[in-house]
Amino acid sequence: MRIRAAVFRRPHEPLSVEEVDLAPPKAGEVLVKIAACGVCHSDLHFLEGRVPIASPAVLGHEAAGVVEQVGEGVSYVAPGDHVVISFVPACGQCHYCLVGRPNLCTLGNRATATGTLLDGTTRLSQGGQPIYHEACVAGFATYAVVPEISLAKIRPDMPLDRAALLGCGVMTGVGAVFNTAKVPPGSDVAVIGCGGVGLNVVQGAALAGAARIIAIDILDHKLELAKEFGATHVVNASREDPVAMVRRISPGGVDYAFEVIGHPETMRQAFDMARRGGMAIVVGLAPAGSQVSLPTGAFMMEKTITGSAYGGTRFRVDIPRLVELYMTGRLKLDQLISRVYPLDHINEAFDALRRGEVARSIIIP
Ligand code: COD
Ligand code: ZN
Ligand code: ZN
Numbered sequence: 001m002r003i004r005a006a007v008f009r010r011p012h013e014p015l016s017v018e019e020v021d022l023a024p025p026k027a028g029e030v031l032v033k034i035a036a037c038g039v040c041h042s043d044l045h046f047l048e049g050r051v052p053i054a055s056p057a058v059l060g061h062e063a064a065g066v067v068e069q070v071g072e073g074v075s076y077v078a079p080g081d082h083v084v085i086s087f088v089p090a091c092g093q094c095h096y097c098l099v100g101r102p103n104l105c106t107l108g109n110r111a112t113a114t115g116t117l118l119d120g121t122t123r124l125s126q127g128g129q130p131i132y133h134e135a136c137v138a139g140f141a142t143y144a145v146v147p148e149i150s151l152a153k154i155r156p157d158m159p160l161d162r163a164a165l166l167g168c169g170v171m172t173g174v175g176a177v178f179n180t181a182k183v184p185p186g187s188d189v190a191v192i193g194c195g196g197v198g199l200n201v202v203q204g205a206a207l208a209g210a211a212r213i214i215a216i217d218i219l220d221h222k223l224e225l226a227k228e229f230g231a232t233h234v235v236n237a238s239r240e241d242p243v244a245m246v247r248r249i250s251p252g253g254v255d256y257a258f259e260v261i262g263h264p265e266t267m268r269q270a271f272d273m274a275r276r277g278g279m280a281i282v283v284g285l286a287p288a289g290s291q292v293s294l295p296t297g298a299f300m301m302e303k304t305i306t307g308s309a310y311g312g313t314r315f316r317v318d319i320p321r322l323v324e325l326y327m328t329g330r331l332k333l334d335q336l337i338s339r340v341y342p343l344d345h346i347n348e349a350f351d352a353l354r355r356g357e358v359a360r361s362i363i364i365p
Contacts, residue, residue: 001021001022001024001143002019002020002021002022003019003020003021003022003141003142003143004017004018004019004020004141004142004343004365005017005018005020005058005124005131005138005140005141005142005343006058006059006060006140006141006343006346006363007020007056007057007058007126007131008046008047008053008055008056008057008058008059008134009055009056010055011046011047011048011049012047012048012049014347014350015047015059015140015346015347015350017343017344017346018126020058020124020125020126020131020141021124021125021126022123022124022141022143022144022145023123023124023125023145024069024071024123024145025069025070025071025074025123025145026071026072026117026119026123027071027072027073027074028071028072028073028074028118028147028148028149029070029071029074029117029123029145029146029147029148030067030069030070030071030074030077030083030145030146030147030148030151031067031068031069031070031143031144031145032063032065032066032067032068032083032085032143032144032145032146032151033065033066033067033068033142033143034063034064034065034139034141034142034143034144034365035063035064035065035066035160035161035163035164035364036063036064036065036160036161036163036164036362036363036364036365037060037062037063037139037140037164037362037363037365038062038063038164038165038167038168038169038196038360038361038362038363039060039062039346039349039350039353039360039361039362039363040061040062040168040169040196040197040360041195041196041197041262041353042061042168042285043059043060043061043134043350044350044353044354045262045285046059046134047059047350050287051285051287051288052288053115053132053134054114054115054132055132056126056129056131056132057115057131057132057133057134057138058124058131058132058133058134058138058139058140058141058144059134059138059139059140060134060137060138060139060140060141060363061085061087061134061135061137061139061167061168062087062137062139062164062165062167062168062169063084063085063137063139063144063164063167064082064083064084064085064154064160064161064163064164064166064167065082065083065085065144065160066080066081066082066083066160067079067080067081067082067083067151068143070148071148074148076148076151076153077148077151077153081153082153082154082155082156082158082160082163083151083152083153083154084151084152084154084163084164084166084167084315084319085137085139085144085146085150085151085167086108086137086150086151086152086167086310086313086315087112087134087135087136087137087150087167087168087310088102088103088105088108088109088112088135088150088309088310088313088315089105089107089108089111089118089136089146089147089149089150090102090103090105090108090149090315091105091106091107091108091149092149094106094107100314101312102313102314102315103309103310103311103312103313103314104309108136108149108150111135111136111147112135112136114132115132115133115134116132116133117133117136117145117146117147118136118147118149123145124138124145133145133146136150137150137167139164139167139363140343140346140363140365141343141365142343142365152315152316152319152320153316153320154319154320154323155320155323155327157327158323158326158327161337161340161362161364162326162333162334162337163323164362165196165333165336165337165360165362166319166322166323166333168197168310169196169197169199169200169336169360170200170322170331170333170336171310171311171313171315171318171319171322172197172200172283172308172310172311173197173198173199173200173201173202173203173204173260173283173311174200174201174203174204174207174311174322174331175204175308175310175311175312175313175318176201176204176258176260176281176283176308176311176312177189177201177204177205177207177208177256177258178204178207178208178311178318179308179311179312179313179314179318180281180306180308180311180312181256181258181279181281181308183204183205183208183210183255183256184208184209185208185209185210186209186210186211187205187208187210187211187254187255187256188210188211188212188214188250188254188255188256188275189201189205189210189212189213189214189254189255189256189257189258190214190215190216190242190246190250190254190256190257190258190270190273191205191213191214191215191216191226191231191257191258191260192216192217192237192242192257192258192259192260192261192266192269192270193216193217193259193260193261193266193284194215194216194217194222194223194225194226194231194260195217195222195260195261195356195359196336196358196359196360197260197283198215198217198226198258198260198261198283199222199225199226199229199336199359200229200336201258201260201283202215202226202229202230202231203229203230203331203332205230205256206229206230207230207325207330207331210256211232212232212233212249212250212254213230213231213232213233214231214232214233214234214235214245214246214249214250214254215227215231215233215234215235216234216235216236216237216242216245216246217234217236217237218236218237218238219236219356220236222356222359223235223236225335225359228332228335229332229335233249235249242269242273243269243272243273246273247273250275252275252276253272253273253274253275253276253278254273254274254275254278255274255275255277255278255279256274256278256279256280256281257269257270257271257273257274257278257279257280257281258270258280258281258283258308259280259281259282259283259284260283260284261284262284262285262286262287263284263286264286264290264291264292266284267280267282267284267286267292267305268292268293268294270282270305271292271294271298271303271305274303274304276301276302276303277301277302277303278303278304279303279304279305279306280303280304280305280306281305281306281307281308282305282306282307282308283307283308335359336359336360337359337360337361337362338352338357338358338359338360338361339352339358339361339362340361340362340363340364341361341362341363341364342363342364342365343363343364343365346363349361349363
């Protein structure tokens with residue numbers, strides 16, 4: 001079929017909205033009509049050439065939609081089902097899936113790295129030339145063919161534009177708190193970077209019952225948003241030293257410090273603002289090859305530093321739980337959507353993200 005999609009050709013060039021070919025789903029694959037796809041900073045990393053990706057590619061990894069057609073052998077979903085798409089398909093059979101860490105799935109991470117579907121080929125093409133699928137999602141399009149194992153079914157009364165946000169920002173942020181750090185009630189938490197993902201770390205900490213939640217950003221309007229999402233204190237790192245401020249607000253440092261930007265300097269800040277026995281959780285991805293140095297004495301104080309990938313998601317367990325939290329009024333999603341754009345205006349959405357104007361924009365193809 002012919003679909004419309006935003007095609008990424010090379011860094012520093014705007015996305016081009018074009019007609020491309022989408023082949024029908026093969027065995028184990030599903031055709032999804034995309035209802036909405038969020039615009040995440042990781043896509044901006046690709047656009048600005050900071051993180052390489054196979055191209056030409058259709059980007060977009062934060063999507064939800066309705067199942068249109070299923071390939072051979074698909075049993076988990078049927079046409080008409082509402083789904084959120086994971087950007088790490090989980091095979092259920094590899095070492096990582098079996099030890100309960102499907103976000104690290106061997107098969108899923110390999111497909112995400114190559115930009116193909118699981119069999120190593122693409123369903124997207126133009127004039128017979130393959131077009132890659134970002135993370136087996138390729139959500140900046142009217143339709144997508146995705147692996148069945150990338151899908152989580154959700155209740156049909158959940159608004160699909162809100163559901164799309166669960167696919168990356170909310171899962172990554174809230175999951176870093178619930179699954180990676182396992183923040184207990186009463187803990188003190190700091191969050192460096194209050195964008196689309198960081199705001200979800202803030203609201204995850206609030207849901208977990210954290211006591212002090214210190215939000216750190218360089219933009220005052222992001223800090224105002226962070227308060228809406230549950231921050232009890234805010235620090236503008238362009239005016240104040242964030243480590244000193246956190247240690248003053250929460251004497252000796254916080255129990256959990258999250259880095260949600262992707263800079264080696266802020267990763268070090270997160271480590272330094274964790275108290276004795278505390279933990280730094282790195283959510284952001286820094287440029288390839290960059291390093292962080294740490295004071296070794298801190299290990300004798302049992303400080304921990306860990307990465308958090310996709311909020312440690314167990315997708316089919318976590319997504320329906322997040323849906324229930326939203327539907328019962330406890331998870332904030334409406335307030336995350338700063339702007340809505342049609343596919344044709346997708347480059348404006350990236351410009352707004354670049355300028356730091358938005359929490360999240362969503363594309364309605
Ligand atoms: N100190 C404090 N805040 C800062 C600083 C600083 N030095 N520099 C920038 N900020 C703030 C910005 O003002 C902004 O509010 C925020 O940091 C970043 O927010 P966004 O909205 O631009 O970015 P997000 O939230 O969409 O994405 C953040 C990630 C860390 C997820 C992303 O950049 C990333 O590293 N992704 C790769 C990791 C990954 O794969 N994650 C899962 C898929 S996204
Ligand atoms: Zn993302
Ligand atoms: Zn696996």
